[in-house]
Amino acid sequence: MPKYIDIHSHINFKAFDEDRNTVLHRTLNDDIWVINVGTQIDTSKKAVEMTNEFKEGVFATIGLHPIHTSASHHDKNELGDEGKEFTSRGEIFxxxxxxxxxxxxxxxGIGECGLDYFHMDEESIEKQRKAFIEQIELANESNLPLMLHIRNNPKDKTRNAYFDVYELLKKYSKVKGVSHFFAGSIEDMKRFIEIGILVSFAGPITFPPKIEICDYESVIRETPLDMILADTDSPYVAPVPHRGKRNEPVYVKEIVKKIAEIKGLPELDVVEAIVLNAKKLFDI
Ligand SMILES: [Zn+2]
Structure with missing residues (x-):
């Protein structure tokens, strides 16, 4: 059994083209397992291929990220210079x-899928919902958990992506899952726990608090230890003391350490609990 599992990374992305295997060896040598997450068909394929190159410790989830259901901002870290045409078209699941x-x-697992209201209009939200429901159906038929991406628009408080995802899950889902990079409220967290959705915290919990975005300390304190996970979302949003650098799975240790600190529990207890939660959810 590994000491840590980074349940959400993108070592499949272009940002790791130069040193992908070095990063993965560093991760495994540090007794950390990693789940690489697909965001559209190409990055999903890549994540799956990578699982076959390692005897153990490297896993994949496959899916269509909500922002890739329509014309979207092109991220060089994700797709490199190629694929521009593809992303601008948007993918139909x-x-x-x-x-x-x-x-x-x-x-x-299936995902990352879900709803992203950060810079989306009505038409694209409808596309996101459709792609999300189909991915829930695929998760149901293959009995795999959901890797959920949920993001609110801080400028539009009239809608809550966490609540909308919760309603869709209640209506369609027969599986468990995890809300990665959780930045919702205590109520959002409680609703998820009720329906078997774990919450995973990422780099921002180590940053100086910005309560207007998310009151991480209160949410983490209230989240039961058996429903918590940790993810890096590499290459994005590295935790302190690596903030600003390209993120990678070994930094998951900083996130777990911070969760223990906030909960006021011995670090080792939290390390063990989180790895068990991940093994159980993903059956690995
Ligand atoms: Zn991601």
Missing amino acids: DKEKYRELIKQGKVV
Whole structure:
């Protein structure tokens, strides 16, 4: 059993093209396992291929990120210079293609999928909902947990992506899952726990508090230890003391340490609990 599991990383992205295997070896040598997360068909395929290059400790989830359901901002870290045409078109979720991918490697979940209201209009939100529901259906039929991406628009308090995801899950989902990079309220967290959705915290919990964005300390204090996970979302948003650098899975230790500190529990207890939660949810 590893000491840590980073349940959400993107070592499949272009940002790691130069040193992907070095990063993964560093991760595994540090007794850390990693789940690489697909965001559209190409990054999902890449994540699955990578699981076959390592005997253990490297897993994949496959799915269509809500921002890739429409024309979206092009991120060089994710797709490099190529693929511009592809991202500007947006991808329609093709269940059959993803179903095929499940058989090709150690696929432990579906996503990242969900709702992203950060810079989206009505039309794209409708596309996001449709793609999300289809991914919930794929998760149901393959009995795999959901890797959820949920983001609010701080300028529009009239809608809450966490609540909308909760309602869709209640209506359609038969599986468990995790809300990665959680930045919701205590109420959002409690609703998720009730329906078997774990919450995973990322780099921002180590930053100086910005309560208007998320009151991480209160949310973490209230979240039961058996429902907490930790993720880096590498290459993005590295935790303190690595803030500003390219993120990578070994930094998950800083996030787990901070969770223990906030909860006022011995670090080792939290380390063990979180790894058990991850093993149980993803059946690894
Ligand atoms: Zn991600």
